[in-house]
Amino acid sequence: MIRLIFALCLMTFSAHAEDPILYLHGQPRQGELLFAFATPKADVFLNGAEIKPRKDGWFVVGIGRNDTGDLTFTVKRHGKRLEKTFRIQPREWKIQRIDGLPENKVSPSPEESARIEKEFAATADARDKKVKMPLSLCFQMPAEGRISSVYGSQRILNGEEKTPHNALDIAAATGTPVFAPADAKVTLAYDEMFLTGKTVLLAHGQDLTSSYSHLSKLDVKTGDKVKKGQKIGEVGMTGRATGPHLHWVVMWRDKRVDPAVFIENSKAFCE
Ligand SMILES: [Zn+2]
Numbered sequence: 001m002i003r004l005i006f007a008l009c010l011m012t013f014s015a016h017a018e019d020p021i022l023y024l025h026g027q028p029r030q031g032e033l034l035f036a037f038a039t040p041k042a043d044v045f046l047n048g049a050e051i052k053p054r055k056d057g058w059f060v061v062g063i064g065r066n067d068t069g070d071l072t073f074t075v076k077r078h079g080k081r082l083e084k085t086f087r088i089q090p091r092e093w094k095i096q097r098i099d100g101l102p103e104n105k106v107s108p109s110p111e112e113s114a115r116i117e118k119e120f121a122a123t124a125d126a127r128d129k130k131v132k133m134p135l136s137l138c139f140q141m142p143a144e145g146r147i148s149s150v151y152g153s154q155r156i157l158n159g160e161e162k163t164p165h166n167a168l169d170i171a172a173a174t175g176t177p178v179f180a181p182a183d184a185k186v187t188l189a190y191d192e193m194f195l196t197g198k199t200v201l202l203a204h205g206q207d208l209t210s211s212y213s214h215l216s217k218l219d220v221k222t223g224d225k226v227k228k229g230q231k232i233g234e235v236g237m238t239g240r241a242t243g244p245h246l247h248w249v250v251m252w253r254d255k256r257v258d259p260a261v262f263i264e265n266s267k268a269f270c271e
Pocket residue numbers: 149165167168169246247248
């Protein structure tokens with residue numbers, strides 16, 4: 001399918017060498033990670049901010065859970081310009097109640113809040129590291145198990161409304177292997193975070209990152225390079241967790257996207 005689209009794109013491209021083109025694989029919806037194709041070597045902008053596509057023209061764009069408004073793409077090549085605008089479509093979210101969590105993990109003490117903030121900053125620093133590597137478009141699920149919490153659900157912990165769950169939870173027995181979903185660089189392997197326990201952060205290129213939390217064991221360290229399918233750790237319940245599961249976050253720049261939709265969209269590139 002993608003190969004066909006790619007061929008058609010290139011045909012259009014060579015037939016009208018002057019006219020830039022843009023193609024989106026995926027829906028412009030909240031939580032989506034879009035795969036997009038623009039005329040190779042063109043200058044590409046999203047809402048005025050520059051994007052650097054791969055040499056073959058493909059790039060990714062993330063849409064946050066609460067994002068609204070328009071996505072305006074501008075593609076410029078050889079003095080010609082294409083502008084395309086998409087309205088972000090809203091999605092509906094689940095409401096999830098979890099009771100019986102230790103009170104200090106729901107409403108942390110001032111010291112714990114300071115620790116959480118410090119760890120959050122370390123994570124943000126690692127995520128902002130500019131990692132230059134060719135982004136692979138074919139990703140696989142990082143672990144086998146049951147989806148126990150979907151992306152976007154509004155969480156009510158011990159009766160308190162919390163920030164939405166912008167991740168995918170895969171419930172599996174402690175010790176279940178967790179694999180890199182694609183080639184990546186380990187930008188952080190942290191032994192014990194207050195909320196997320198043993199945590200690994202991967203950078204995949206093109207500002208796409210992913211993280212793996214509550215692990216019982218780490219198999220990588222900060223700075224390692226990993227290959228798709230390489231074991232990076234094991235499922236556990238370190239940090240704030242009521243049972244063993246993998247808390248999986250996928251981010252583009254500072255936007256957390258829906259890992260399930262991402263994997264679905266990615267399949268077209270795994271042929
Ligand atoms: Zn989770």
